[in-house]
Amino acid sequence: MRRSYTTSGELCRRCLNAAFWHHTLRNLTLGWWGTISFFVTWYYLLSNIVTYVQARIEIGKTRQRHAPRPVATGDDAFSILQPFEHNVRMQLRMGDAPEEIARHMVRLHGVEAAAALRFVERIRQAEEAAA
Incomplete structure (x- = not known):
């Protein structure tokens, strides 16, 4: 098959x-x-x-x-990161630390570190609740 x-x-x-x-x-x-x-x-x-x-x-x-852009915060950061939710889920399932994932997103997407970490933690909590 x-x-x-x-x-x-x-x-x-x-x-x-x-x-x-x-x-x-x-x-x-x-x-x-x-x-x-x-x-x-x-x-x-x-x-x-x-x-x-x-x-x-x-x-x-x-x-x-892409030229360097200003750092996005709050809701702006979440709207920038939202299309990459699947990526975060994959990285969490591979065992990557949330802090490392957030650091990677800050560098790639120009968002505030605290907002990126909140985004990753929200996804991690949803994954744990679903399991």
């Missing part, structure tokens, strides 16, 4: 790397088990590599275009 998995969203470089390796390793270990799957696996591997390289180039272009 063949299955396809995708990860989509606005991923930071770290989450892009994590998603790429997750899918690539799954493909390398589980993709070869059928006659048709043997050939399809090669297509998926090449497709994943091309998509990964294109995404890394896009991340590089985005960094070059």
Whole structure:
């Protein structure tokens, strides 16, 4: 039985790397088990590599275009960080410390450190409540 998995969203470089390796390793270990799957696996591997390289180039272009911006606080910071909620959930599930995730978001998104930490903690608490 063949299955396809995708990860989509606005991923930071770290989450892009994590998603790429997750899918690539799954493909390398589980993709070869059928006659048709043997050939399809090669297509998926090449497709994943091309998509990964294109995404890394896009991340590089985005960094070059953006000039330093003022630090966002409060509700402004939350609205900037909201599209990256999935990234935070992935990092928390991988065992990253909330403080490290918040520090990473401050550097990438230009938000106040306290607001980033509140954002991450809110997501962490929601994840714990759901478990």
